[in-house]
Amino acid sequence: MRVKICGLTRLEDALLAEALGAYALGFVLAPGSKRRISPEAARSISAALGPLVVRVGVFRDQEPEEVLALMEKARLQVAQLHGQEPPEWAERVGRFYPVVKAFSLEGPARPEWADYPASALLLDGKAPGSGEGYPRAWALPLLQTGKRVILAGGITPENLEEVLSLRPYAIDLASGVEEAPGVKSQAKLKALFARLEAWKPGV
Numbered sequence: 001m002r003v004k005i006c007g008l009t010r011l012e013d014a015l016l017a018e019a020l021g022a023y024a025l026g027f028v029l030a031p032g033s034k035r036r037i038s039p040e041a042a043r044s045i046s047a048a049l050g051p052l053v054v055r056v057g058v059f060r061d062q063e064p065e066e067v068l069a070l071m072e073k074a075r076l077q078v079a080q081l082h083g084q085e086p087p088e089w090a091e092r093v094g095r096f097y098p099v100v101k102a103f104s105l106e107g108p109a110r111p112e113w114a115d116y117p118a119s120a121l122l123l124d125g126k127a128p129g130s131g132e133g134y135p136r137a138w139a140l141p142l143l144q145t146g147k148r149v150i151l152a153g154g155i156t157p158e159n160l161e162e163v164l165s166l167r168p169y170a171i172d173l174a175s176g177v178e179e180a181p182g183v184k185s186q187a188k189l190k191a192l193f194a195r196l197e198a199w200k201p202g203v
């Protein structure tokens with residue numbers, strides 16, 4: 001299972017997540033986030049990582065030119081758009097970087113979201129990065145379209161299996177592996193990857 005650990009602000013957390021097997025690491029460059037990192041700091045963490053872990057920039061309602069400038073400055077590889085961005089913004093960013101479009105759920109996901117111009121869609125709780133989840137069945141209408149769907153929102157080492165059983169393209173966690181916003185917990189990261197390793201998909 002592909003796992004993205006999001007909201008990194010410290011080098012030691014990023015290195016540990018990579019060593020444990022994280023597939024992608026997320027850096028929040030959105031204004032107003034408790035996990036916001038400067039592009040310079042994200043770039044310095046990114047430079048210390050190995051070549052085969054995906055670096056994701058997280059944005060919210062920022063104009064495409066600002067997203068592109070920050071992606072370049074921070075040397076990131078995938079842009080995650082987490083606000084109400086119109087499809088044209090994603091198309092503009094998508095000329096340069098793969099785009100993940102996040103939707104905050106207040107009810108079941110809508111199958112027509114699959115038409116949004118993004119490489120993958122991310123289903124999040126109502127308030128991104130809050131640790132708040134949603135009934136996982138809400139993801140089904142989008143999962144059933146065959147689009148790549150990343151599940152996020154309130155995932156923890158303890159409730160992982162229910163999310164994995166839906167067979168998403170990837171999962172994304174921030175709060176569930178933290179001591180405080182932007183400060184990851186070594187113990188929770190280790191518990192997460194141990195549970196993942198022990199997980200046996202049903203047939």
Ligand SMILES: O=C(O)c1ccccc1NCC(=O)[C@H](O)[C@H](O)COP(=O)(O)O
Pocket residue numbers: 006007026028030033034035036058059060082124125127128129130131132133152153154155172173174175176
């Ligand atoms: O984490 C934030 O502060 C944030 C702010 C603005 C937009 C997106 C943000 N986080 C995006 C993420 O990818 C989180 O990992 C995702 O929302 C899951 O969060 P959590 O429920 O805390 O695991």
